[in-house]
Amino acid sequence: MDIGLLGQYVINGLMLGMMYALVAVGFTLFFGVLNVIQFSHGDVLMVGSFVGYTAILALAAIGIDNPIIELLGALLASVGVVALLGALIARYLVLPLRSSPPLNTLLITLMLGTVLRESVRLFFPDGSNPKRFPALLPDEAFTFGSFTLRVDSLMLLIAGLLLIVALHLVINRTRLGLAIRAVAQDEETAMTMGINFRLVVLVTFAIGSGVAAFAGVMNGLYYNEINFGNGLLLGVIGFAAAIIGGLGSIYGAILGGFLFAALQTIGSVALPFASAYKDVFAFAVVIVLMAWRPTGLIAERTSERV
Amino acid sequence: MTLSGMKTVVGMTAMALALGAGAAQAKDTVEVAFIGPLSGGVAANGLGGRNSAELAVALRNQDPDAKYHYELLVLDDECKPNIGVQVATKAAADRDVIAAVTHYCSAVAMATADVYHRFKLPAVVWGAVLPDVTYGNEYPEVHRVNGTMINQNETAAQFMTEQGYKKWVVIHDTTDYGKGHNEHFSKFVTESGGEILETFGVASDQQDFTAELTQAKALAPDVIYFGGLSPLGVRLRRQMEKLGIEAQFEGTSGIVSDAYLQGLGDLAEGSLAFIEGAPLAKLPGGQFFKEQYEAAGYTDPAEAYGPFAFAAMGLVLDTIEAVGPDRGKVIDALGNTEGKDSIVGEITFDDHGQNVVALITKYVAQDGEWLVWDDSEYASGQRSLVNVQ
Numbered sequence: 001m002d003i004g005l006l007g008q009y010v011i012n013g014l015m016l017g018m019m020y021a022l023v024a025v026g027f028t029l030f031f032g033v034l035n036v037i038q039f040s041h042g043d044v045l046m047v048g049s050f051v052g053y054t055a056i057l058a059l060a061a062i063g064i065d066n067p068i069i070e071l072l073g074a075l076l077a078s079v080g081v082v083a084l085l086g087a088l089i090a091r092y093l094v095l096p097l098r099s100s101p102p103l104n105t106l107l108i109t110l111m112l113g114t115v116l117r118e119s120v121r122l123f124f125p126d127g128s129n130p131k132r133f134p135a136l137l138p139d140e141a142f143t144f145g146s147f148t149l150r151v152d153s154l155m156l157l158i159a160g161l162l163l164i165v166a167l168h169l170v171i172n173r174t175r176l177g178l179a180i181r182a183v184a185q186d187e188e189t190a191m192t193m194g195i196n197f198r199l200v201v202l203v204t205f206a207i208g209s210g211v212a213a214f215a216g217v218m219n220g221l222y223y224n225e226i227n228f229g230n231g232l233l234l235g236v237i238g239f240a241a242a243i244i245g246g247l248g249s250i251y252g253a254i255l256g257g258f259l260f261a262a263l264q265t266i267g268s269v270a271l272p273f274a275s276a277y278k279d280v281f282a283f284a285v286v287i288v289l290m291a292w293r294p295t296g297l298i299a300e301r302t303s304e305r306v
Numbered sequence: 307m308t309l310s311g312m313k314t315v316v317g318m319t320a321m322a323l324a325l326g327a328g329a330a331q332a333k334d335t336v337e338v339a340f341i342g343p344l345s346g347g348v349a350a351n352g353l354g355g356r357n358s359a360e361l362a363v364a365l366r367n368q369d370p371d372a373k374y375h376y377e378l379l380v381l382d383d384e385c386k387p388n389i390g391v392q393v394a395t396k397a398a399a400d401r402d403v404i405a406a407v408t409h410y411c412s413a414v415a416m417a418t419a420d421v422y423h424r425f426k427l428p429a430v431v432w433g434a435v436l437p438d439v440t441y442g443n444e445y446p447e448v449h450r451v452n453g454t455m456i457n458q459n460e461t462a463a464q465f466m467t468e469q470g471y472k473k474w475v476v477i478h479d480t481t482d483y484g485k486g487h488n489e490h491f492s493k494f495v496t497e498s499g500g501e502i503l504e505t506f507g508v509a510s511d512q513q514d515f516t517a518e519l520t521q522a523k524a525l526a527p528d529v530i531y532f533g534g535l536s537p538l539g540v541r542l543r544r545q546m547e548k549l550g551i552e553a554q555f556e557g558t559s560g561i562v563s564d565a566y567l568q569g570l571g572d573l574a575e576g577s578l579a580f581i582e583g584a585p586l587a588k589l590p591g592g593q594f595f596k597e598q599y600e601a602a603g604y605t606d607p608a609e610a611y612g613p614f615a616f617a618a619m620g621l622v623l624d625t626i627e628a629v630g631p632d633r634g635k636v637i638d639a640l641g642n643t644e645g646k647d648s649i650v651g652e653i654t655f656d657d658h659g660q661n662v663v664a665l666i667t668k669y670v671a672q673d674g675e676w677l678v679w680d681d682s683e684y685a686s687g688q689r690s691l692v693n694v695q
Contacts, residue, residue, distance in 0.1 A: 008523075012517060130569040131568075223541060225569060229347060269521065275506050
């Protein structure tokens, strides 16, 4: 295989991996603070991409067609609205069910995902059709032989990387991060230390959902197409990525995201069967990995769930 | 309006109401069903079909000469075979339902044929194009007004090789629909001297095609042939652009929809597709259908297969009018359909219940519209397709 082609696969895989990683981070954050699985996370992402899309349409309607302003508007609206949505989900669906079995939370969020998905399909104008997400980033591309590097893909990758770094700094360098880590480690002790547990949970859900909204807008900008079903598979893959990385570990989730993308790319390129089986291949490897490392590649340092 | 004018209107309304009430009392009610994908990725086509079938029923109910009053049972198959079997069973098990106009998705139409046979419910397919829906069984219950992908791909292969194209990469979804297109197109195009460089089967809900397209790019084909439906077509065409692939995009009947054009905008320009039947404006009853559809005030477009749903429902209602609301008689009468006028042209069923009048139209996307090839600037030479030799 020539080197240009290889480079192309790597760039494609990195883009996919970045999106999976951003989704997986949300799953892992929620699990970290509350030990719950928020299964509508993928659909929350899809809502994020539609909010961003609506913001762009609204800006265009009032005559603003500067791509930078449109992009910022889309991001702000999307992250803002979806962070609020995340906090509301935590407040009204997840927290009230804290004392019931975790299965209930899983089920209720699974149903919420269907509600979100179908609501967009039914109530968004012409929502059952794919929507054209405007290309707001420069569309220049550098071509080296068989390798095409688009400026917009590069910008998205860098933006995703910056978001991960920012998240790292928030979790490890701020009082908020300290509180999140404290709650994740031992909720009761954290509360006796004066940490406002409810607030930490709400903020964590807002952050996780905001990151998903960012990934949603990124998804729209990368594919220039959004549809109401976008979130379903992204949610499942993000969840799988979080699991193989080690649920509760942010770096594990990121690693899991990139690993899953790599598996999909290998599945469709290097293996001698139809590329339709790439997900079968990737999920089969996930099963093997889980059998080998049940707690994930990077397990939580303290595990009290024995 | 003058007072006397007002009186006339009031009088006429009262008379119409009285007549209407009288007619409704005199007529027996007959139930017919429509099944299509009303939710999910291809819901746009399903809703167009539903509206068209509903329109056919409404027009019949307005007809004072109709012997029966018709009620429409609408069911959603979600374009999923398992759901399709459930709703088909629901319709078929209901003895009040005399006949059904069924399915846009081939995979669903395949799965439900057994159900209609088992319950002896006459079914007329309005959109699915897989040949096996009618040819893969010996069921007298199953009919189809639209043509099949065999005719479609024969025309497509012939047309494309005439343009001078030689090398294809085929990408198809792995449902029966996509696989069928792949099979028939590959066969016809190889026979007419074309070469298939590589074939990729992809999942029907796949989002990312960069891995497949990167491989395709390395092979440098003249044409990328896509066997699948609009949502996937939009993604594929978009990602071709992203990866800088210079190849003509050739689709199937599955992408001839407004959803494809709206999902892509300028990028749809020059996409090719082939479809059974003729455009609304060129159909014998196209203008009539268009006017009625608009007058009924539907917000969703009828989409490409709306007229077929309308024609299928019209045929079902005509048959019930002729032989009465009896499933067995309707099946026999439908089987003998020959030279029947409809808005999609003449309908003649062969011994498999397949309409043999296969009219295939070539389409090209030009300025955000699906234009008949012969009317386009591509045919007249003002614009040209990608990689034309």
